[in-house]
Amino acid sequence: MAEAVVADMNEEKLAWLGLREIYRLLGTSDGNIVVRLLLQEESIRTNEIMAKSGILPARFHVLMKALVLCQVVDRKVHDDRGVSYSISPFGKNVLELSEPLLGKIKEAVKDKDSALLSLIQRKG
Numbered sequence: 001m002a003e004a005v006v007a008d009m010n011e012e013k014l015a016w017l018g019l020r021e022i023y024r025l026l027g028t029s030d031g032n033i034v035v036r037l038l039l040q041e042e043s044i045r046t047n048e049i050m051a052k053s054g055i056l057p058a059r060f061h062v063l064m065k066a067l068v069l070c071q072v073v074d075r076k077v078h079d080d081r082g083v084s085y086s087i088s089p090f091g092k093n094v095l096e097l098s099e100p101l102l103g104k105i106k107e108a109v110k111d112k113d114s115a116l117l118s119l120i121q122r123k124g
C-alpha cells in the first residue's frame with residue numbers, strides 16, 4: 001500500500017515537473033512569440049517563423065526541439081525536406097486551460113502590495 005502511494009507521488013511529481021518545463025518554455029519571450037505566431041496560422045515553415053519572430057537560428061532550433069519534446073508543438077518534415085510546425089492538440093489544450101489562470105495572475109500582480117508580485121520581483 002505504501003509503495004503505491006509513493007509511486008503515485010512520484011508520478012505526480014513528474015507531472016508537475018513536466019508542467020513546469022512547459023510553462024518555463026512558454027514564459028520566455030522567444031517561446032511566447034513562437035506560440036503566438038503558430039496560433040495565427042495552422043502550419044508555418046521554419047524559415048517563415050524565424051523571419052517573423054527574429055529569433056536567431058541556434059536559439060530557434062533549441063526552442064523548437066524542446067517544444068516538440070514537451071508535445072506543445074508538432075513538427076512535420078515535408079517531401080522537400082523542409083520542416084513546418086503547428087500547435088499540437090495537447091498544446092492547444094494547455095493554452096486554453098492557461099488563459100483563465102493567466103488572467104487571474106495578471107489581475108493579482110496589478111496590486112502593488114501583492115505578495116505574488118513581490119515574489120516575482122525577487123526572483124526576476
